[in-house]
Amino acid sequence: MHTLEDLRTGRLHGITRLNLCQNLTHFPQEIFTLGDSLEVLDLSGNRLSELPEDLHRLNRLKVLFCSNNQFTHLPHAIGSCQALETVGFRSNRISRVDAQALPPSLRSLVLTDNVLEQLPEALGDCAHLQKLMLAGNRLTDLPASLARCHRLELLRIASNRLGALPDWLLLMPRLAWLAYADNPLPHGFVAPATDDHCPTLHWQDIHLEEELGRGASGVIHRAHWRGQEAPVAVKLYKGAITSDGSPLAEMSACIAAGHHPQLVRLAGRIDDHPDQLPALVMQLIDAHWSNLGGPPSLDSCTRDRYPADRQLTKSALSRLIRGIASVCAHLHGRGLSHGDLYAHNILFDEDGQCLLGDFGAASFHPQEQSLAASALERLEARAFGILVEExxxxxxxxxxxxxxxxxxxxxxxxxxxxxxxxxxxxLGDRH
Incomplete structure (x- = not known):
């Protein structure tokens, strides 16, 4: 984190990344002294509502984050930044996006958790667009022009007001990761009405121990379940919108996924938490398991990153790929798209055993034969193909x-x- 004092004294001369969070109400003009070097500007967590019209003076700027501010529209000044590729305005009050606000090199646009009711047709002119994050808005439809964005690979439209998924969306040539849960979609696109196969457990029988991790949708603890010798994991869900959608939709998907060797085993759900927090009790994963890859970077946009020393034997690779194909077949057989089929959501060991996790982007689809069911499964097949290639x-x-x-x-x-x-x-015929 940097300070205005750092800027004013010249200590930041020549830097490529600037992060300012100081309750700002106006864009600091001192930032322009970095015009010949600055590539990443993060002004999240302030009280900004405007950007200067001459923002293009930051001629090397590639990434701009202004999340958790007070913007009511996407500033037009952004559209004049020729090198700008990544734009993030999550959790503002944005109700309007105009064509003038879309930069020509745009690859990633994040407008999660705003109040958008529509998008401009000009979005279809963003020929480089790969990633579009729109969860938690008020959209009732998508501009048909978006079909022209042939490079679009990742789309988050969960927790909006969409009444249908257009056919052109399902047939986009490179779309691989799609989340659309928690919309008023037709029957078949929503969670099953019952989940009787998931036992209800009581909070009084659970003793939380240390925190194991936290993410956008909740916190995971190691825990002891009364009457059980082995420890378990407990995930307490939060209510806030995540980049993928609703945490409660994630919980419904976890339950609907059922049992499979490549899924973390679910012991039950908790409905009587003293703070009314929904929770799931799950198998505790052994420490020797690790993440297969790391999440995308700003540069890679929609592609995972792998450690330089990551090496798989041919037998481990074959076992791993068969396992992932098998669990995906299981999920789609239950009318469920994972939506985030990435290496960073897969735990594995050196023998190629694997577990698919993180259902934050999961969505339901019809199980009967239909264009939607066929296309949504084959959309995820593209994600599988990318994973195999990596x-x-x-x-x-x-x-x-x-x-x-x-x-x-x-x-x-x-x-x-x-x-x-x-x-x-x-894959089975190969062995």
Whole structure:
């Protein structure tokens, strides 16, 4: 974190990243002294409502974050920044986005948790757009022009007011990660009315121990469950909108996912927390498991990152890929898209055993044969193909058969991609 004093004294001359959070109500003009070097500007957590019209003087600016401020519209000045690729205005009061506010090099636009009711048709002119985050707004439809964004790979439209998913959306050639839960969609796109297979546990039987981790949707603790010898994990869900959507929608998806060897085993749900927090009790994962990859960076945008020393044997790779295909077939058989099929959401060990986690972007789809069901499954098949391709780069041996399979999963004709049951059969025939 930097300060205005740092700027004014010249201590920040030549820096490429600036992070200012000092209850600002006006854009500090001193920032322009960094015009020849600044690439990432983070002004989140202030009280800003405007940006200067000459923002383009920051001619090297690639990333701009202004989340948790008081903007009511996306500033037009952004549109004149020629190098700007990533724009994040989460949790403001934005009700309007005009064509003039869209920069020509835009790759990632984050407008989560605002009050948008519509988007401009000009969004379809953003030819470089890869990532669009719109969860937690008031959108009733999407501009048809978005179909022209042929590079769009990740879209979050959960927790809006959408009454349907347009056919063109389901057939976008590169879309791989889609979240649309918690919208007033037709029957088949919402969580099942009952979840009788998930036992109800009592809070008084749970003793929380140390915190194991926290994310946008909640906090996970190690815990002791009365009458059980083995420790468990307890996830307490929060109510705030996340970048993917509603934490309660995530909880419903976890329950609906059921049991599978490549899913974290669910012991039950808790409905009587003293603070009315919904919670799930789950299997505690052994410490020898680790994340397969790391989440995307600002530069990689929609692609995971892997440790430089990540190496998989051919047998471990095959086991891992078969496991992921199997669990995806299981989920889609239950009418559930994971929505975030990434290496950073997969735990694995060196033998290739794996567990798929994080259902924050999961959404329901019809189980009967329909364009929507077929397209949504094959949309996720593209994410699977990307994952296979990335893992092949970590393998100590080449595998041309898997490479061709990854290419089939990523072909631009969505409905020509294989479904997961076919992928399971193809992968099973290899051994």
């Amino acid at each position: 893992l092949l780069a970590c393998c100590d041996e080449q595998d041309t058969t898997l490479k061709r399979l990854a290419e089939r999963c990523q072909q631009t004709d969505v409905l020509a991609r294989p479904a997961f049951n076919e992928l399971v059969a193809l």
